[in-house]
Amino acid sequence: MIINADLHIHSRFSGATSQRMNIETISKEAPFKGVDIVATGDCLHNGWMKEIRQCNVIDEGTFELNGTRFILSTEIEDQKRVHHLFYFPNLPSVHDFKRRIKSKTKNLESDGRPNVAMNGEELASIAKDLDILIGPAHAFTPWTAMYAYYNSLEDCYGDMADYISFVELGLSADSNLADKIKELHRLTFLTNSDCHSPHPVRLAREFNRFEVKSATFKEIKKAILRVDGNKSILNVGLPPQEGKYHESACISCFTHYSLKEAQRRRWKCSCGKRIKKGVKDRINEKADFGEPQHPDHRPPYIHLIPLSEIITKAIGLRSPFSQSVSKRWNELISAFNSEIKVLLDVKIDDIARVTAPAISEAVQMFREKKVVIKPGGGGQYGSIELPTQDGDVLTTLNLGPKDKQTSLLEYSR
Numbered sequence: 436m437i438i439n440a441d442l443h444i445h446s447r448f449s450g451a452t453s454q455r456m457n458i459e460t461i462s463k464e465a466p467f468k469g470v471d472i473v474a475t476g477d478c479l480h481n482g483w484m485k486e487i488r489q490c491n492v493i494d495e496g497t498f499e500l501n502g503t504r505f506i507l508s509t510e511i512e513d514q515k516r517v518h519h520l521f522y523f524p525n526l527p528s529v530h531d532f533k534r535r536i537k538s539k540t541k542n543l544e545s546d547g548r549p550n551v552a553m554n555g556e557e558l559a560s561i562a563k564d565l566d567i568l569i570g571p572a573h574a575f576t577p578w579t580a581m582y583a584y585y586n587s588l589e590d591c592y593g594d595m596a597d598y599i600s601f602v603e604l605g606l607s608a609d610s611n612l613a614d615k616i617k618e619l620h621r622l623t624f625l626t627n628s629d630c631h632s633p634h635p636v637r638l639a640r641e642f643n644r645f646e647v648k649s650a651t652f653k654e655i656k657k658a659i660l661r662v663d664g665n666k667s668i669l670n671v672g673l674p675p676q677e678g679k680y681h682e683s684a685c686i687s688c689f690t691h692y693s694l695k696e697a698q699r700r701r702w703k704c705s706c707g708k709r710i711k712k713g714v715k716d717r718i719n720e721k722a723d724f725g726e727p728q729h730p731d732h733r734p735p736y737i738h739l740i741p742l743s744e745i746i747t748k749a750i751g752l753r754s755p756f757s758q759s760v761s762k763r764w765n766e767l768i769s770a771f772n773s774e775i776k777v778l779l780d781v782k783i784d785d786i787a788r789v790t791a792p793a794i795s796e797a798v799q800m801f802r803e804k805k806v807v808i809k810p811g812g813g814g815q816y817g818s819i820e821l822p823t824q825d826g827d828v829l830t831t832l833n834l835g836p837k838d839k840q841t842s843l844l845e846y847s848r
């Protein structure tokens with residue numbers, strides 16, 4: 436069977452998260468985004484674990500509420516401020532893991548994403564002992580990420596580097612960028628939302644599509660490890676230009692710089708503040724290849740823009756969080772059940788029957804890849820623009836590995 440999974444979120448017990456990140460709300464919102472499985476995040480936190488325990492038990496590592504399934508996961512910040520993702524096989528492994536790190540952390544019970552005074556190698560070694568999967572989170576971002584502080588997997592995980600089976604690409608990267616780095620070729624790429632709010636512009640803005648025998652942790656683990664015929668068959672994500680750290684830019688005034696110019700200025704903006712190295716530049720710096728070389732197992736990557744963002748632009752508003760955007764979004768979801776269906780499946784004529792012409796036209800433009808993306812950088816998200824007239828277009832959307840290019844529609848269910 437084929438499932439869609441968002442494997443990195445944060446609960447209301449993590450810093451700067453919405454109070455609506457409770458298990459009930461997430462379980463009800465995920466299906467509207469077309470997602471079957473969500474990783475809980477924050478599973479080391481007692482308060483969050485209490486909510487997880489309200490779910491029905493499918494098996495020892497899989498839980499269910501309102502039709503959405505959950506697997507146990509957390510993110511940890513290590514002593515160098517690098518973020519790692521963990522996926523647990525069952526509740527006892529969560530318990531044992533906590534016992535092993537307890538003396539090295541002070542905020543296990545106060546923050547869903549704890550800081551632990553250990554390095555990547557130590558954390559991976561405990562993970563391996565307990566059969567827990569571990570890999571770098573949003574690996575290329577200029578803060579709190581592996582390639583921000585290390586030059587290689589081995590640099591970060593030492594002797595445990597071989598145990599790493601996946602890397603999370605983060606919002607500002609995609610397979611075409613990451614596959615310029617040779618050491619990543621053997622890893623499964625994960626594309627997750629890392630969301631702090633269940634709003635449809637955030638939850639499942641990135642997700643993975645896996646081929647598995649059932650929607651359970653065990654089967655997802657096999658897909659990540661690519662064994663028994665299980666595998667990741669599609670990565671879905673924002674166009675990387677939309678990410679907050681895609682290009683090198685000032686963290687204060689958001690002026691963008693080329694890598695050369697930033698280096699010449701010694702990473703100091705004309706306003707006096709710091710220029711943060713963008714993911715694109717970091718990857719090109721690390722690149723073993725000028726053009727991406729995809730390994731045979733790499734699935735296609737498609738770029739999706741959240742429907743709320745498309746609606747926002749179509750009706751000429753600024754914020755995707757506004758009431759009128761929600762109203763239009765709800766109209767479409769109640770007619771067609773899920774966002775992915777509206778973005779990819781449903782005939783434009785049918786969409787036009789239930790919504791404003793500007794919105795159905797905007798979905799059409801998205802499908803034809805006629806949206807223009809203004810790249811993000813320095814902590815500011817990129818933004819999309821709709822072409823104003825025919826011909827005034829710039830295609831930046833990409834349909835993934837060159838040899839596997841095919842239409843967006845082929846991936847829809």
Ligand SMILES: [Zn+2]
Pocket residue numbers: 510518572573579
């Ligand atoms: Zn993180």
Ligand SMILES: [Zn+2]
Pocket residue numbers: 685686687688689690704705706707708
């Ligand atoms: Zn500046």
